[in-house]
Structure formats: C-alpha cells, structure tokens
Amino acid sequence: MREGPGVWPPPPLVVGGLLLLAYLAGWALPLPVHRPLAGAGITLAILSLAWGLWALAVMRRAGTDPRPFTPDTQFVGTGPFRFGRNPIYLGFLGIAAGLALWWGQAWGWLAVLLAFLWLDRAAVRKEEAYLRGRFPASYPPYAAKVRRWV
Template structure:
C-alpha cells in the first residue's frame, strides 16, 4: 500500500477470513470431532447460537444502512469517504467485523461444533491484524483528530 489515505487494503480480508474459518471448522469436525456439551447446556447453546446468527444479520443490515446513509463504501478494500459514527458505529468501531465473528461463533453453537469456537478466536485475531489495524491507520490519515476522538470514545470490538 503506497498511500494509506487511498485505501486500507488490496484484498477484502474479513470475508475471506470468515469463510476460511467456517470451512476449516467443518473439515476439522469431519476428520477430528471434538466432544460437545450434554443436555440441558447443549440445548441452551443451540438457542444462543441461533440468536447470534440473527444478531449477525441484524448488525450487518444496520451497519450497511449507516454506511450507505453516510455515502461511503462498505467494501473493506476501498478507501472511505466519510467517517461513520452513527447507528451501530456508536457502540463498536467495527460492527461488520463483530457481526462476522458472531456468525462463526453462532454456527458453532447452533450445530454443536467446538472447532468453530477456536477458529472464531483465530479469525478475530486475523481480522484485527489484516484489516482493522490497517483501516485504523487509513482512517487516522483521512480524518485525523476527528477519528482519534471517535476512537477514544468507541471501543474497537465491544
């Protein structure tokens, strides 16, 4: 990346990371299944998993709407034109990435596959290193003190 103000990444890393985490989790479960919780805890976890999947959908819709209202791109490999601080961006600087992790965790809980829990943590780390930290440099270069003030008020994840 030659100019941090131009764009934060060349590749849209977050969706690649989430799809990889889901695929690897499924493969590991097929070839090396891990034990899961017994009833009644497993039943509670299934419900929690489906709630997390629903939250993924809702958070994605709200974040995309907020970005479109602000007139900026949703793509993680494009430069942003406007700093979005409303909607879900008022409580997390990365609602789309938080939603992606909720999806990975939700699938694992809903289907009782322990590998998803480990891979969700690895995916969160990868997204932070490959996307979030680069985007934060991009936003600071583009919006300066305005972004730094926003970053002080709103947490990176939750």
C-alpha cells in the first residue's frame, strides 16, 4: 500500500510547540494587545476542539486513519468535510485562537499566524497532492466544490 502524504512533524506537535513558545514568550516578555478574554477564548477553544473531534470521528467511522503520515484507505467528504477540506486543522487553529484571546498577548496571535502558514503550506498542500493521486475519481471534484478552509 502507498505511503501517506508524508507530513512531518505531526501537525499537533507543530501547533502545540508554537503555542508553548508563545506562552513562554508572553511570560518572559509580555506584549499585550488586548485585555485577556478568558470566557470568549475558552468558548472558542472548546467549540474548535468539538469540531476537530467530530472530523476525527467521521474519519474513523469511514475506516481511515486520520494521521497525516499514514495511507488513507477511504476518501471522506461528509460531516464537517462538507464545509471545508481541513476541519481538523481548522480545529487546531480555533484552539490556538481561543488561547490567544484568553492570553491577550501578541505572541499568541503570532503563533496562530505561524501555525496557519505552516499548516497551509507544509501540511495541506502535501495532503492535497497526495489525495489527488490516491483518489483521482473523487478528490478533484470534491476539491473543486469545497473550499480549502471554510
């Protein structure tokens, strides 16, 4: 069986690492950009986590492994994948944005931006090329009608 899209390091580690660096930077050199919005931040983070878990559940139910370095066995275009091609990554970004709201620090927003850029350029583009080759009958029409993010 073919290998997966070859995304490495795993996206949760990249996003988590950026958030950890942002938190530490905010502690060492505070750069407040707004007052901390804990309620809004926690709400956004929880909703984003639920969104990502829904996408993971849909992939598991379809019988495919959601890890981006393993081969896909089924094409999935249902559930949250109807609204955007990368709901798990969108969930990661929503969690990161929720933490940035909570912290109120420029570092958190920088982490969100860097996470988005890395996901979009390093992970998503590799996965899209892989999916076009792996599912040539179903992925291209899906990609033509469903947006990359939302």
